[in-house]
Amino acid sequence: MIRNLRTVGKYSVAVLIGGFILTPLLWTLVCSLKPSSELLRYPPTFLPGKIILSHYYNLLKDTFFSTYFFNSLFVALITTPLTLIIATPGAYALTRFRFRGRDVFATFLLFSYMVPLLLLGLPMFMLMSRLQLLNTRLSLIISYTAFCLPFCMWMLRSFFLSIPRSLEEAAMVDGASRGQALLRIVMPLAMPGLISCGIFTFVLVWNEYALALLFIRSEQLKTLPLGMAAFMGQVASQWGYLLPAIILMIAPLLFLFMFIQKALVRGFLAGATKG
Amino acid sequence: MKQVNGTGWSRVTYEQSERRFAIKLLLPTLACVGGLIVLPILYNIYLSFHFVSSFDPGHPRFVGLENYRELLQNDVFWNDLINGIVYTFSSVVLQITLGLGFAVFLNKEFVGRNLLRGIVLLPYLIPTVCAVFMAKWMLEPVHGIVNAFLQPIGLSVNWLGKPIPAMISAILVNTWRFFPFVEIAILARLQTISPSLYEAAEIDGANSWQKFFHITLPELSSLLFVVALLRTIWTFNDFQLVFLLTGGGPMNSTEILPLLAYREAFDNNNIGMGCTVAMFMTFILIVTFGIYYKIFKPLKETH
Numbered sequence: 001m002i003r004n005l006r007t008v009g010k011y012s013v014a015v016l017i018g019g020f021i022l023t024p025l026l027w028t029l030v031c032s033l034k035p036s037s038e039l040l041r042y043p044p045t046f047l048p049g050k051i052i053l054s055h056y057y058n059l060l061k062d063t064f065f066s067t068y069f070f071n072s073l074f075v076a077l078i079t080t081p082l083t084l085i086i087a088t089p090g091a092y093a094l095t096r097f098r099f100r101g102r103d104v105f106a107t108f109l110l111f112s113y114m115v116p117l118l119l120l121g122l123p124m125f126m127l128m129s130r131l132q133l134l135n136t137r138l139s140l141i142i143s144y145t146a147f148c149l150p151f152c153m154w155m156l157r158s159f160f161l162s163i164p165r166s167l168e169e170a171a172m173v174d175g176a177s178r179g180q181a182l183l184r185i186v187m188p189l190a191m192p193g194l195i196s197c198g199i200f201t202f203v204l205v206w207n208e209y210a211l212a213l214l215f216i217r218s219e220q221l222k223t224l225p226l227g228m229a230a231f232m233g234q235v236a237s238q239w240g241y242l243l244p245a246i247i248l249m250i251a252p253l254l255f256l257f258m259f260i261q262k263a264l265v266r267g268f269l270a271g272a273t274k275g
Numbered sequence: 276m277k278q279v280n281g282t283g284w285s286r287v288t289y290e291q292s293e294r295r296f297a298i299k300l301l302l303p304t305l306a307c308v309g310g311l312i313v314l315p316i317l318y319n320i321y322l323s324f325h326f327v328s329s330f331d332p333g334h335p336r337f338v339g340l341e342n343y344r345e346l347l348q349n350d351v352f353w354n355d356l357i358n359g360i361v362y363t364f365s366s367v368v369l370q371i372t373l374g375l376g377f378a379v380f381l382n383k384e385f386v387g388r389n390l391l392r393g394i395v396l397l398p399y400l401i402p403t404v405c406a407v408f409m410a411k412w413m414l415e416p417v418h419g420i421v422n423a424f425l426q427p428i429g430l431s432v433n434w435l436g437k438p439i440p441a442m443i444s445a446i447l448v449n450t451w452r453f454f455p456f457v458e459i460a461i462l463a464r465l466q467t468i469s470p471s472l473y474e475a476a477e478i479d480g481a482n483s484w485q486k487f488f489h490i491t492l493p494e495l496s497s498l499l500f501v502v503a504l505l506r507t508i509w510t511f512n513d514f515q516l517v518f519l520l521t522g523g524g525p526m527n528s529t530e531i532l533p534l535l536a537y538r539e540a541f542d543n544n545n546i547g548m549g550c551t552v553a554m555f556m557t558f559i560l561i562v563t564f565g566i567y568y569k570i571f572k573p574l575k576e577t578h
Contacts, residue, residue, distance in 0.1 A: 010385050017377055021394050024409040024451070025401075027420060031412065043423050090304030097297040105308075111564055112312050114505070116512035118536045119553040120311075122546055123318035129332045146311030153304065178296050207402040209515040210537075225404040229519055232408070239412060246405045253400050257393075 025250070032056070032243035039239060056244045064219050065245055068227035073252075075137055075223060076205040079144040080198050083152050086145070088194065091156035092182065096165070106157070113150040117210050120146065125214045139215045140223070144208060148201045155200070159193030160186070199256055206253065224249050319550045327546035335547065342551040351527060351535065352552075359531040362445060362517070363510045367503055369450040374457025375499070379491065381458075382465045392462070399455035406452045407519040411435070414444055438528030441521050445529050449516055453509075457502050464498045465491070497571075504567050512556055532556050 031039060032055055034048040059065050094106055124143050125134070133139040167189070168181040176184065209225035216222055222230070228249070231241050323342055325335035346352050381392050398406065413420050414434035422431050434440045472490050481489070514533035517523065523530030523538070530538075532552055540549025 010383065013380055014385065014387065014391055017380065018391060018394055020451075021397055024406075024413060025397070027413060028409050040418050042418060043426070044418065044420055086303045086307055089300035093297045093300035093304075097293065099294070099297060107568070109308070112308070114508045114512075114560060114564060115312075115316070116533065116553060116556045116560065118512075118514060118533055118549070119319055119557050120315045122536070122540055122549050122553060123315040123322060124311075125540075126318065126322065126327070126332050126546065127315065142311065146307060146315075149304070149307055150312070178293065203400060207404070209404060209519070210533075225402060225515075228404050228408065232411075232519075242408055243412065246408055249405055250401055253402075257397070257400055 028243055028246050031239075032247050036240055039243075055240045056248070059241050059244045059248075063231070063241055064222070064227060065241075065248070067220060068222050068224045069248070071137065071221060072206060072224040075140045075144065076202050078141050079148065079205050080201045082141070083145050083148045083201050084194060084198055087149055087152040087156055087197075088190075091153050092160055092186065094153070094157055095160040109150045109153050113154055117147070121211055121214050124211070128215055134215055135217045135221060136215075137221060140212060143211050143215070144205050147208070147211070148204055151204070152197050152201060155197050156190070156193060159190055159197075163189050195259070199259060202256065203253060206249075319553055322547050322550040323554050325547040327550075329541050329544050329546055332546060338547070342545075342548050343554075346548065346551050346555070351530070352532075354527055355530050355532050355535045358442070358527075358529060359511055362442065362449070362529070362531055363507055365446045366449040366453070366510050367506045369446065370454040370457050370506055371499060371503055373450065373454045374461055374502075375495075377454075378458045378461035378465055379487070381462055395458055396455050398452050399459075401452070403452060403515045404519060406448060407516060410444065410448045410451075410520065435521055436525055438525060441525060441529045445517050445520055448520060449510060449513075452516065453506065457506065460498060460502050461495060464495055468494050501567070501571060504563060508560055508563055511559065 030046075030048060033051045033053070034045070035050055035052050035054075038045055038049060094102060120143070124146075128134045128139045128143075133142075163186055168178075168185050171181040171185050172178065207225065208223075209229070212223050212226045213229075216226060219227075224245075228242065228245050231238055231245065322335065324337060324339060326338050326342075327335045377395055381388060381395065414422075416422060416431070416433050416436065419434075421434070425431060432440050434444050468491070472494075473486055476486050476490060511531075512533055514537065517529055517531055518534055518537070521529040523534045532555065536549040536552035536556070539552060540546045
């Protein structure tokens with residue numbers, strides 16, 4: 001009897017937790033499928049009387065949503081590999097070589113990971129304005145790379161620390177150069193870390209709003225967060241556009257999420273060589 | 276080194292080649308960090324001593340400490356600082372409470388645990404702009420689902436239109452969006468606590484609460500401190516969530532320092548003043564970071 005009560009209690013808590021997370025998402029999804037007349041009905045209907053896709057259709061037809069989506073994707077897909085290409089060799093050097101200033105540099109990276117975004121944003125606005133780069137995608141790519149780099153370095157550094165030195169040392173005893181050991185031995189082991197790091201960078205860029213607000217003016221160049229914030233300013237049937245936009249903006253992340261879980265598990269397995 | 280025999284010579288070149296290789300690997304990072312982080316920070320310090328019109332950013336005018344003096348005399352600055360402390364403290368306390376509670380629960384065994392562990396991570400992945408607009412939709416005064424639930428008990432709250440409900444809304448959205456960070460960290464740490472500690476306590480007749488307060492909490496204490504510190508820094512400096520949710524309103528009741536920096540720079544047309552606000556935010560960060568660094572020495576694993 002007591003055991004049954006406990007089980008019931010446990011699953012009630014589980015449902016409460018799930019509900020706490022999922023309610024906003026499910027409610028947005030349900031509402032995005034309701035006809036406009038039902039959207040503003042009082043009291044709200046919990047299940048739509050009729051499921052329609054016209055809000056999605058209107059969003060893509062009437063607004064710049066697909067342009068925003070493309071811009072976000074473009075900026076994220078360039079920034080992510082760029083950041084990884086810069087951060088990977090740097091993070092490797094930080095874990096494998098001793099040189100003066102190494103710890104100061106690592107500490108500064110950790111510090112800049114926490115620095116207020118506006119501390120970089122306002123002077124960058126000035127620099128971009130001097131360089132005539134305001135209102136270009138390039139300004140976003142440059143600033144996002146800077147913004148993601150400390151975080152990536154810090155994350156990759158811990159991945160490299162978990163790969164035992166003895167593996168590359170063995171390869172080097174067998175006649176491989178440092179560069180070959182890095183490419184053939186270390187990189188394959190660091191791959192799960194790189195993938196996780198890449199996914200987190202993508203998510204960071206996909207989410208970013210403040211710098212885009214500072215740099216971008218024209219409708220054709222706006223990224224998703226910026227473009228969606230602009231929907232809010234418009235009157236009348238704004239929610240008919242916003243609700244499907246929220247769902248479509250989250251969708252690619254849910255797709256990535258499945259890989260995040262896998263990449264994380266693989267990351268743990270790679271660490272297992274440490275014994 | 277004096278001895279120039281075969282082995283000594285090759286050893287020197289090996290070290291040299293190692294050093295050259297290290298420099299090559301580090302060069303791109305150093306260039307980026309120097310040009311895109313250090314330089315802007317120095318430039319920010321420079322700009323904080325200038326008047327810079329946002330319409331004519333090319334001609335900064337030196338004003339000495341004028342921006343600092345004006346800012347400290349501005350009541351809005353102190354109002355925003357206090358708002359920031361209230362907002363940050365409440366959000367972090369709620370995040371830690373929820374994160375801790377959820378992590379302890381998700382560490383128990385039950386069917387569907389892995390699924391729920393996955394679901395709990397979702398808010399951390401969802402863009403802030405989406406979280407904010409979902410909240411705005413749910414908190415809509417007339418059509419919102421939250422007020423529809425409150426209606427039967429005679430309550431109808433203008434969530435984002437009144438000062439205190441607006442602050443509560445901002446705190447709740449922040450908590451929902453960011454507590455998974457706390458939860459992930461705690462759950463990972465919980466899994467490393469030795470079960471033998473709990474077994475020993477059970478033999479001594481401890482109940483669940485005693486086990487929680489005498490084993491779990493002490494084991495987690497240092498982690499909780501780090502997590503609280505990081506969340507404090509990030510919440511205090513975050514611009515996007517509050518800006519999109521309330522814009523600082525109504526009547527500055529939810530305005531925090533990052534919003535003030537933006538408003539001074541662009542609405543009040545002085546980028547230099549915006550940089551001065553950023554300097555204060557950085558000063559607070561440096562103090563917090565110093566405490567964190569002193570206590571945890573995050574680099575110790577490299578030695």
